[in-house]
Amino acid sequence: MSDTVPAHGNRDETGREREDDSVTRRKFFKVVIGVTAFLNGLILGIPFLRAIINPAPLQKLSYTEVGDIGSLPIGEPQDMNFAMRSGDAYRHEEVIHSVWVVKHSPAEVTVFSPICTHLGCHYKWNPQAGHFECPCHGSVFTITGKVIGGPAPRPLDTLPHKLEKGKLFVEWERFKVGVSEKVRA
């Protein structure tokens, strides 16, 4: 009871003022709520988005032994499999990769990545027709990798390689597909 007495006594004089005050106070509350909620969302939202928009870093390149090329026929593409331990995010198991090798002479080869430059399918050599064909969208490439048909935007990707004592070493890397420039992926 005691605390209602002064309120009662002041009502006429201060009642309106209090109301005005509470209106501005509530307006202010709404502003603070809006700003703080937005800020909280932003503070967490930006880093969390950053955690999703996270292109996996490019792998360090190194030469891997693919095998002996002594027995390969000259002028006929051959696919060669080789094992390498490649880091795939948190997995570090041995993975089998394959490359197309065209032997020009015992000291000269071309190594193609087996991935079609259009949308990333694995193409094949057609020995009858004498060109590479991609089964997905019908891109056709010559033995030098030139596009002669289909939607592929650029020639086949060659891979860096070296020959040591008849053995082929390849630097395995991937490139972006669907673009006309050869860019590492």
Next chain:
Amino acid sequence: MRGLWKWFADRWPFYPLRDLLLKEEIPGGASFAYTLGSSVLMIFTLQIASGILQLFYYVPTTDHAYDSVSYLRTEVPFGWLVHNMHYWGAQAMVLVVVLHMLRVYIWGAYKKTPLTWFIGVALIFITMAMSFTGAPLIWDQAGYWAGEVGSSIAGEVPLIGGIQKIILRGGETMGQLALSRFFAFHIWVFAPLLALLIGAHIAAFRTSGVGGPWVEEKRKRTGPFWPDQAFKDLVTATVVFLGLITLSVFFPVSFTGAADTLNTSYIPKPEWNFLFLYQALKYFKGPWEPIGAAGVPAAFIILLLAVPVIDRYPERNPFRRPIAMACLAAYVGVLAVLSIIGYLSPGLAQMPVIAPGSPPRQSSSYLMSVAQGAPVPTGVVPHTSNARKPQEHGRGGEADRAGKAGQRGAPPGSQSLPSEEKALEETTGRAAFIIGSAENGADLYEEECVSCHGPGGKDGVPNPGSEDGTVPPLNPIDRKLYDKDPKIFAGNIDKIIQHGSVPEGPHPALRMPAWGDSRSLTQQKIANLEAYILKLNGVNRAQLVHPGMQPKSFLLLVGIVYILTLLLLGGLRSKRSRKADSHEE
């Protein structure tokens, strides 16, 4: 735009829903005392967001769960923030739920809203279930053992125990099926259930109202939820939120090493919120154990459920409810005392958990031979656990070699050891890719390495017949092996730990055993040792590779942004009140 909005609002109950959420007259007006519930809601939202983000990287498999979490934490920009916020959010959720419940009890609010209370009890139970099923997902030592012990307790409950354990583990042992189930329960069962019941909890208190102050006189005056209470809710929630970021920056979750049943130097102890149960169960011995396993958790839950049923006395003032307050003191006191005793008690030496049909473990006898001072262990090879067989993953390479070495039972220190140069040409083992626990590595070092490499890796013991004359020191380590990149550094020393090496010299008395190839040490243990040796040389194995932003800089930025905003809002407020004053004059 307005037309489009009207079209939408005509077809979707936006306004009724908004009113349900925001429109309420709070007896006694807004108060900071009522902000705990909404803080739980904020934390839960945070848990969903950080949980979903972790799912972008996490895999629930025993061979890669730990590595996937390590990858998220060290190599994904702000992955450290995502993971640490989820961890600290989980701790805070349990704590704030308990505080919220205490507040409701002291205010006697459950007398007015018993249904809200009952749903609340279910919520605290599910929150604990989330806490329990979340920890093993990392499949680190801490989580693995928490899952092992927790599901064993569930298995001891009379009658339904066996089936409970099988439901939790998918079998008898803690393996892949168990991890899959913890994953499924955590994400697809308990999290949605929690969301649903939180919805029901909110709907219940909007329908049956809130308690308000315990003095009836004060309840006559009311204040709106929006924006008065919402403002206070947001203030508390923001303080909690900033607190969680601070904890994530200064107290990141420690790497306890990949789960390893053979690592007996790790002493498992439950998280703080399960310490009471851990301690209480110690008092139930022998035939009483199942009764404790079922009775203790049940008793705590039943007591909570019974509160509104037993206490129907309308008085809400805590100063006039001596019995209710005494009961509360007893309940909280028992929980607190059990937790404190549990916390202080030395962890029991890890009991070997032997699944039916699995062969007995030999690691202890092996460890003994080292303790007795035999620097070169003899042919006893501890078998690998069925929980995790790191060496058998991957095709070929060191796995095959290790397998063959294991089959031959070739002891470390046999004649086939390579020179250091040769060892460095070999491939690394799996341990090189695991972020180990430096802390556990220090313990393992004491057990396995100190006899040759000396305390702290400083003084190697004499090695007659070798060129150097002593065992190479590890602190500082040979510059050839050192690298400031923790992955490269770990990879370098890994090759020597895996494959061993023979020091140069005519007849070196001591050789580095092939700890990995001979399977004398598990890959997880080797990873812990590597983390310790890196630490001795000033390199953090768990160094953030792609932090997005260094944690402390991030915190500083957050602090600056909030202080500037506060100043701005404060300026706005004083300008407004000045305006109001001048208007009045």
